[in-house]
Amino acid sequence: MSALAGILIFLGLSLAFGLLLGYAAVRFKVEGDPVAELIDKKLPQTQCGQCGYPGCKPYAEALAKGEAEVNLCIPGGEPTMLEIAELLQVEPKPMQAEATEPKPPMVALINEDLCIGCVLCIKACPVDAIVGATKMMHTVIKKECTGCELCIPVCPVDCIDMVFEQPTPQTWKWPDPKSAAESAQ
Amino acid sequence: MKTRGFLTQLVKTLSPLYPMAKRLLYRFHGGVFPKYNKELSLRQPLREGYIPKQLILPLQQHMGLPALPCVELGESVKKFQLIAQAAKGLSAPVHAPTSGKIIAIEPRVLPHASGLAQPCIVIEPDGLDSAITNVLAVNTPPQTPEAFKQLILNAGIVGMGGAGFPTFAKLPNQPGLVEHLVINGAECEPFITCDDMLMQTHPDEIIRGAQLVAQMFGIPHVVCAIENNKPKAIEAMRQACADSQITITEVATVYPMGGQKQLIQEVLGIEVPSGKHTIDIGIVMMNIATLRAIAHAVDKGQPLVSRFVTVSGLGLEQPYNINALLGTPFDELIALAKPKQPIDYPLIMGGPMMGVKLADNHVPVVKTSNCILANPPEPVQAPMACIRCGECADACPINLQPQQLYWHAQAHEYEQAEKLNLFDCIECGCCSFVCPSHIPLVQYYRHAKSEVREIRAQAQLTEQAKQRHEARQARIERDKQERDAKLAAKKAAVKQQAAQDTQDKKTAQPAHQTAESNREDAPKLSARERAIQMAKARQQAAKASPEQTQPAEKPAAASDDKRKAAMEAAKARAAAKKAQAELSTDQPKQESEKPELSVEDKRKAAMEAAKARAAAKKAQQETAK
Numbered sequence: 001m002s003a004l005a006g007i008l009i010f011l012g013l014s015l016a017f018g019l020l021l022g023y024a025a026v027r028f029k030v031e032g033d034p035v036a037e038l039i040d041k042k043l044p045q046t047q048c049g050q051c052g053y054p055g056c057k058p059y060a061e062a063l064a065k066g067e068a069e070v071n072l073c074i075p076g077g078e079p080t081m082l083e084i085a086e087l088l089q090v091e092p093k094p095m096q097a098e099a100t101e102p103k104p105p106m107v108a109l110i111n112e113d114l115c116i117g118c119v120l121c122i123k124a125c126p127v128d129a130i131v132g133a134t135k136m137m138h139t140v141i142k143k144e145c146t147g148c149e150l151c152i153p154v155c156p157v158d159c160i161d162m163v164f165e166q167p168t169p170q171t172w173k174w175p176d177p178k179s180a181a182e183s184a185q
Numbered sequence: 186m187k188t189r190g191f192l193t194q195l196v197k198t199l200s201p202l203y204p205m206a207k208r209l210l211y212r213f214h215g216g217v218f219p220k221y222n223k224e225l226s227l228r229q230p231l232r233e234g235y236i237p238k239q240l241i242l243p244l245q246q247h248m249g250l251p252a253l254p255c256v257e258l259g260e261s262v263k264k265f266q267l268i269a270q271a272a273k274g275l276s277a278p279v280h281a282p283t284s285g286k287i288i289a290i291e292p293r294v295l296p297h298a299s300g301l302a303q304p305c306i307v308i309e310p311d312g313l314d315s316a317i318t319n320v321l322a323v324n325t326p327p328q329t330p331e332a333f334k335q336l337i338l339n340a341g342i343v344g345m346g347g348a349g350f351p352t353f354a355k356l357p358n359q360p361g362l363v364e365h366l367v368i369n370g371a372e373c374e375p376f377i378t379c380d381d382m383l384m385q386t387h388p389d390e391i392i393r394g395a396q397l398v399a400q401m402f403g404i405p406h407v408v409c410a411i412e413n414n415k416p417k418a419i420e421a422m423r424q425a426c427a428d429s430q431i432t433i434t435e436v437a438t439v440y441p442m443g444g445q446k447q448l449i450q451e452v453l454g455i456e457v458p459s460g461k462h463t464i465d466i467g468i469v470m471m472n473i474a475t476l477r478a479i480a481h482a483v484d485k486g487q488p489l490v491s492r493f494v495t496v497s498g499l500g501l502e503q504p505y506n507i508n509a510l511l512g513t514p515f516d517e518l519i520a521l522a523k524p525k526q527p528i529d530y531p532l533i534m535g536g537p538m539m540g541v542k543l544a545d546n547h548v549p550v551v552k553t554s555n556c557i558l559a560n561p562p563e564p565v566q567a568p569m570a571c572i573r574c575g576e577c578a579d580a581c582p583i584n585l586q587p588q589q590l591y592w593h594a595q596a597h598e599y600e601q602a603e604k605l606n607l608f609d610c611i612e613c614g615c616c617s618f619v620c621p622s623h624i625p626l627v628q629y630y631r632h633a634k635s636e637v638r639e640i641r642a643q644a645q646l647t648e649q650a651k652q653r654h655e656a657r658q659a660r661i662e663r664d665k666q667e668r669d670a671k672l673a674a675k676k677a678a679v680k681q682q683a684a685q686d687t688q689d690k691k692t693a694q695p696a697h698q699t700a701e702s703n704r705e706d707a708p709k710l711s712a713r714e715r716a717i718q719m720a721k722a723r724q725q726a727a728k729a730s731p732e733q734t735q736p737a738e739k740p741a742a743a744s745d746d747k748r749k750a751a752m753e754a755a756k757a758r759a760a761a762k763k764a765q766a767e768l769s770t771d772q773p774k775q776e777s778e779k780p781e782l783s784v785e786d787k788r789k790a791a792m793e794a795a796k797a798r799a800a801a802k803k804a805q806q807e808t809a810k
Contacts, residue, residue, distance in 0.1 A: 056651070127654050169299050171639075174298070174631040174634075177568075177625045
C-alpha cells in the first residue's frame with residue numbers, strides 16, 4: 001500500500017513539474033540567440049566584412065552556431081579572438097599574419113578636389129558615414145567612420161585615403177609608467 | 186578654543202618625535218607635510234607691467250569647448266578687445282591682454298602635459314598698451330543672476346585655482362540655492378605664493394568680489410579659509426573685511442588643504458559625496474583670484490587678461506611673483522628671475538606635487554597657470570616593488586586604497602580599479618610622496634583614468650556604429666521589400682491586362698460594346714496602362730490610315746539626327762580634352778606654374794586609370810566566362 005502511495009506521489013510530482021517546465025519554456029522563451037548577442041558585443045562593430053560575413057552580427061551568429069573560426073576578426077585582433085574563444089570555450093587559434101599587430105584607429109578622408117560624385121562609396125559604407133549626392137562632392141563624417149576601408153576599393157578615381165586621427169589634449173592619454181620603466185631598463 | 190590651544194601645544198611637542206601627529210589638527214583624512222619653500226618667491230616685490238615680445242593666446246584655456254576667433258590676421262587690437270568668442274555650451278571667450286597686431290593664428294604648443302600644439306592667436310604688442318574702457322559695457326551692476334552669469338561669461342572668467350572650469354557654469358540660475366560660499370585662499374602647494382601675494386596686495390578687491398557674488402545669489406554664509414602659514418595675508422584680509430559679514434578662518438598648514446573637497450570638510454565639516462558636485466549640497470567654492478576677476482568685471486567692465494603667477498624654483502637666483510599678461514611665454518618669465526644655470530631642463534607648470542613637466546619651455550601663461558617652477562632635475566630613484574606598508578592609504582586625503590588601485594592599474598584591470606573609486610582620486614600626489622618604494626603611483630592612476638575614458642568613448646562609438654549599421658540594414662531591407670512589392674504589383678497588372686486583352690478579342694465583334702467596357706475599366710486602370718491602351722489605339726489608327734504614317738515617322742527621324750549630333754559633339758569634346766591633357770603633359774613647366782591645372786590633370790589621370798581598370802576587369806570577366 002505504502003509503495004503504491006509513493007509511486008502515486010512521485011507520479012503526481014513529476015506531472016506537476018513537467019507541466020511547470022513546459023509552461024516556463026513557453027512563457028519565458030528567449031528571442032534570438034543569447035550567445036550570438038554576447039559575441040556581437042565583443043566584436044569591434046566596424047562592419048568591415050573582412051571575416052567573410054556581411055557584418056559583425058552575421059559573424060557572431062555564425063560563431064554561435066559553430067560554423068566559423070574564432071580568428072577571423074581582423075580589426076579586433078588577438079584580444080577579441082581570445083575573448084571569443086573564452087566565451088565559446090574553444091581553443092584559441094593564432095591570427096593571420098596581418099592582424100597580429102593592432103592598427104591605430106584610422107578614418108577615411110575623401111580628397112574633395114578629385115571626387116567626381118559617383119556615390120559608389122556611399123553605397124559601400126556600412127554605417128552611412130559618407131554624405132553626398134550624384135555629381136556632388138562627397139565627404140566622410142569623421143566621428144561616424146569606423147575605419148573599415150570598404151570605400152577604398154570601390155572609388156573609381158582613388159580619391160579616398162585612410163588617415164590617422166590626430167590626438168588633441170582631450171583625447172591624449174597619459175603614458176603607462178610601467179612600460180616606460182620597462183623600456184628604461 | 187581652549188582644548189584647541191592645548192591640542193596645538195601637544196602636537197607641537199609631539200611632532201619632532203612623531204611628525205604625523207600634525208594630522209590631529211584638521212578634519213580630513215591623510216595629508217602630507219612637504220618642505221614648503223614659500224619664502225623664496227616672497228623676498229622680491231611684486232612685478233607689474235611687463236610686456237613680452239609676443240603674446241600667445243590659446244583658444245582653449247579652460248574646460249569645455251575652445252573659443253572661436255573673431256579677429257583677422259594683421260588686424261590691430263586694443264587692450265581688453267574680444268579676440269575669440271565663447272562657443273555654445275561650456276566655453277569662455279579670450280580678450281587681448283594689451284594693444285598690438287595679430288601676427289598669427291596657428292597651432293602652438295600648449296602648457297599641457299601632452300606637449301601638443303593647438304590653435305592660438307599670437308599678438309605682437311605695440312608697447313602703447315592703449316585700452317578700451319568698460320569693454321563689457323557695464324553701466325549699472327547686473328540685477329538678475331542670469332545677467333550676472335552672462336557678464337561673468339563675457340569677461341572670460343574661469344576657475345583660476347587650477348581646474349579652469351568656466352565660472353558662470355558653477356553658479357545657480359536663481360538666488361537662495363546656495364548656503365555657503367567658501368573662498369579658497371589656502372594655497373597648499375609648496376613654492377606657490379601668488380594667492381598669498383594677491384591677498385596681501387589687493388584684499389579689498391577680493392572681498393568686493395565675494396560680496397557681489399553673495400548678494401546676487403543670496404548666500405548667507407561666506408567664509409574665507411587661509412592656511413596659517415600666511416600671517417600677512419590673513420592680517421590684510423581681516424582688515425579688508427572688518428565691517429562685512431565675511432569671516433576669515435585660519436586653517437592648518439597641510440597638503441592638500443586647498444583641494445575643494447578637503448577645504449569644505451575642514452571649514453564646514455561636510456564631506457562632499459562621491460560623484461557629486463558641491464553645488465548639489467548648496468556650497469560654492471571660489472578661488473580668491475576668480476573673485477578679484479569678478480570684481481573687475483562688474484565694477485570696471487574689464488575682462489580677464491592677466492593673472493598673478495609665481496616664478497620660483499631652486500634653480501633661480503631671484504624668484505618672484507608677477508601680475509603677468511595672459512600669453513606671456515614661460516621662458517621669458519624664467520629669464521627675468523636670473524637662472525643659476527642655463528635652463529636646459531624641463532620647467533614644471535604648477536607646484537612640485539601636482540605640476541607637470543613641460544615638453545617645451547616656450548609655452549604661454551594661461552588663465553589657470555599659477556606657478557612656473559625651475560627645479561634642476563634630481564637623480565630619479567628607480568621604483569621598487571610595493572611592500573604593502575600602507576603609508577599611501579594613511580596619506581590619501583580621499584580615503585582611497587592607493588595600493589589596491591595601483592595593483593589593478595598596473596595589471597590593466599580597469600574595471601576593478603573603477604570599483605575602488607578610481608575617479609574620486611584628485612591626483613594630489615600624497616601617495617607618491619610617501620611611498621618608500623618610490624612608485625610613481627599618481628602616474629598609474631592618471632594612465633588608468635585616461636584608459637578608462639578611452640574605453641568608454643570607444644564603447645560609445647561601437648554602439649553608435651552598430652546602431653547605424655542596423656538602421657542601414659533595415660533601410661535596405663525595407664527598400665527591397667518596397668521594390669519587390671512594386672514589381673509584384675506590376676506583374677499582376679500585366680497579367681490582368683493580358684487576360685483582359687484575350688477577353689477583348691473574344692468580345693471584339695460588337696465594337697461599341699468594347700468601347701463601353703473600356704470606358705468602364707478606364708478609371709480602374711493605372712496611368713501607365715492607360716498610356717499603353719492609347720498607344721495601341723494610335724497604332725490601330727495608323728494602320729487604318731496609311732497617309733498619316735508620314736508625319737508620325739518624321740519626328741522620330743528628327744530625334745535620330747539630334748542624337749547623332751550630340752554623339753558627335755561629345756566625341757569632339759573628348760578629343761579636345763585628350764589633346765589638352767597631352768598638351769599639359771608635354772609642358773610640365775606650365776603645369777607647375779598653374780597649380781589649379783594640376784588638380785584637373787590629376788582627376789583626368791585618375792579617370793583614365795579608372796577606365797583602364799574597368800576595361801581590364803571586363804576583359805578578365807570575359808576570359809573567366
